[in-house]
Amino acid sequence: MKKLTGNGLWESSRMMLFEHRDAILEKQGEKHKQTHPLLDEQQMQWIIEKISTAYRNKEPIQLQVYGEYGNYAVNGRISRINTLNERLLVGDAWINLVDILEVETAETCD
Structure with a gap:
């Protein structure tokens, strides 16, 4: 007992x-999860313009990408853009456009 x-x-x-x-x-x-930040229309337009310029000129690019447990950086050249699924291929990784928080091109990286 x-x-x-x-x-x-x-x-x-x-x-x-x-x-x-x-x-x-x-x-x-x-x-430890973080919520997805919402970007306004002007920020998204600026990101898309930087991406299309870097793709056209084949410039190296650095992206800040949202991750569930922390943001991470992706460096490289954009090899493909899939407009239907709204994503792009940098190196060997597909990245959704909505997950891109910040863009730096070659002239701003140096």
Whole structure:
């Protein structure tokens, strides 16, 4: 009977189901997620103009890209633009236009 008094019931049970462990880890991971910033129309137009100029002139470009757990930079030349899916290919990575936060071209990178 002594085992069941106070917190003894839970202390004696040290087993955790996989579902509970996964739920705890998922909840902890969501604390570090950031929300997607919304850019206004003028900022988006400026980003699109910089991208099209860099693509036309085959200039190297540096992009600041939104990531769920932190923004990251992508450097390289734009090899393809897919207007239907609104994304572009830089190096070997496809990047959605809505995820691009900032653009620097060759003249601003140096």
